[in-house]
Amino acid sequence: MSGSGRLAGRRAIVTGSTSGIGAAIAGRFAAEGASVVLTGRRAAEGERTAATIRAAGGDARFLAGDATDEEFVQSLVRFTREQCGGLDILVNNAGIAPAGPLEQMSRQSWDEVVACNLTSMFLVSKHAIADLRASDHASIITLGSTFGVVGAAGSVAYAMTKAAAISFSRSLALELAPDGVRVNALCPGATRTEFLETWAEATGDREATMGWLLDRHPLGRLGTVDEQADAALFLASDESSFVTGHALMVDGGYTAQ
Structure with missing residues (x-):
């Protein structure tokens, strides 16, 4: 594991980090010297991801749980404080993205999207703030999306939560600026992950959906998890200290466009 030590000595929580962008962010932070606590509902995948990071020389722990459960969130923050000595960086990455017309969406599915994408962000941020205030390098990164700033037919609920994530970040940034806690949103375009594949399959025509996405990215390709992790590293590091x-x-x- 090689890096320039931009996060040396810092402590981070990354939610939804069992795979995809979250796992890549956790790995990049560890490579840059951070002690990282990964969390998510898929225990086997989470333990495997943390083990991979440790095998590469990083400092990583996994705590299985649901970030929509306030008692678990409190235990997550406490675990990080006890195991790592504090908290400097929070990445709110947990999320789901069911696809389909709004009129066919069940109330249960709607509630699940709101809980996973928004309530988790609220709960983890709320309970992390006291620890972040004690840090000289505090940064909260929430995962938005391009769908948070453009329309997304077939993904109304998901797009709504990502617009909310951006608004949440802006408002919380103002609230916490006097405490020196920075808050920003990272908004990926289409990125090659299991998450994207699941969403594309849910549209009912994976090939058409993937072609549609490619057509809307002027660079002519989809993004990679490493590119998103690089952006998260920038937002977490002192390189973005005035952002x-x-x-x-x-x-x-x-x-x-």
Whole structure:
């Protein structure tokens, strides 16, 4: 595991980090010297991801649980404090993205999207703030999306939560600026992950959906998890020390059109 030590000595929580962008962010932070606590509902995948990071020389722990459960969230923050000595960086990455017309969406599915994508962000941020205030390098990164700033037929609920994530970040950035806690949103374009594949399959026509996505990215390709992790590293590091309340589009030009 090689890196320049940009996060040396810092402590991070990354939610939804059992795979995909979350796992890549956790790995990149560890490579840059951070002690990372991964969390998610898929225990086997989470333990495997943490073990891979440790095998590469990083400092990583996994705590299985549901970030929509307030008691678990409190135990997650306490675990991080006890195991790592505090908290400097929080990445709110947990999320789901069911696809389909709004009129066919069940109330249960709607509630699940809101809980996983928004309530988790609220709960983890709320209970992490006291620890972050004690840090000289505090940063909260929430995962938005290009769908948070453009329309997304067939993904109304998901897009709504990502727009909310951006607004949440801007408002919380103002609230916590006097405490020196920075808050920003990372907004990926289409990124090659299991998450994207699941969403594309749920549309009912994977090939058409993937072609549609490619057509809307001017760089002519989808993003990679490493590119998203690089952006998260920038937002977590001192390189972005004067950046707060910002929504960073890492989208191959999707939202520039």
